[in-house]
């Protein structure tokens with residue numbers, strides 16, 4: 001793997017094996033940050049060729065639309081990014097078995113799928129980077145948890161970090177904590193969007209136009225995240241500064257407490273991490289069954 005410039009992805013070739021929303025979020029970030037030439041990125045999926053042609057049109061990446069093109073791109077790529085749904089992953093990874101060279105790097109974004117299951121499905125200890133990104137990578141504001149298998153080389157490690165740093169923030173964690181990352185930031189954008197939906201709906205209920213309710217909500221969430229980021233203050237401290245004694249915010253927070261908001265969020269995130277483990281167990285069972 002080329003290691004001449006750790007801040008870019010060099011001449012390494014990448015294939016997105018599964019080119020759906022998460023793959024697009026990452027590749028768009030890489031292309032728009034000029035981290036690599038779009039010619040170095042191949043996209044493939046199972047059957048939706050139109051989708052690949054659309055990605056080519058938008059980002060200039062290379063579509064692998066025939067079985068021959070798919071095979072040769074998988075065989076030659078320096079890095080293979082597993083971007084299919086968990087339920088499709090066991091078969092897709094098994095199909096790689098006869099194609100892989102020992103030095104090819106596997107990067108997985110698949111929820112629940114452990115490094116050991118990938119090794120089991122491949123029948124060998126290929127270098128694997130297990131990640132949990134999120135869709136905000138699309139605009140360079142992603143948050144990605146990363147862990148490495150023992151055989152990942154120093155240059156492969158740098159490559160993976162450069163790749164995900166190009167599309168946001170990275171946190172290297174021990175592999176068992178990837179499910180916690182899934183609970184907090186992998187699925188996290190959905191919780192924030194859900195909160196925003198509720199805020200917009202309530203604004204409309206109180207008489208605002210849908211446009212005004214949306215604009216005010218978006219700016220509020222943006223501003224609140226930016227306040228935490230820029231000031232370095234804890235969310236709790238910033239919340240207290242908004243909350244005048246016996247004022248309007250206190251009344252709102254008490255209502256959230258009445259409906260167990262904190263407990264609900266806690267249970268949701270713990271359940272999300274558990275669900276990732278369940279999905280991982282199901283893939284592991286497929287790997288064992290196929291032995």
Ligand SMILES: NC(=O)C1=CN([C@@H]2O[C@H](COP(=O)(O)OP(=O)(O)OC[C@H]3O[C@@H](n4cnc5c(N)ncnc54)[C@H](OP(=O)(O)O)[C@@H]3O)[C@@H](O)[C@H]2O)C=CC1
Nearest residue numbers: 018019020021022045046047048084085086088092110111
């Ligand atoms: N969406 C998110 O916010 C996040 C998702 N993830 C993970 O990313 C992964 C992908 O999710 P997402 O992008 O939402 O899914 P999508 O359904 O958008 O995309 C999945 C892609 O995988 C392709 N695919 C399925 N089977 C195969 C196969 N055998 N060979 C080649 N390609 C295949 C599909 O092709 P076709 O359409 O032709 O069937 C499709 O292009 C999941 O494992 C998820 O856990 C991780 C973090 C965040």
Ligand SMILES: O=C(O)[C@@H]1CCC=N1
Nearest residue numbers: 111134182186187188
């Ligand atoms: O919902 C899911 O399973 C995926 C994983 C993280 C975000 N979306």
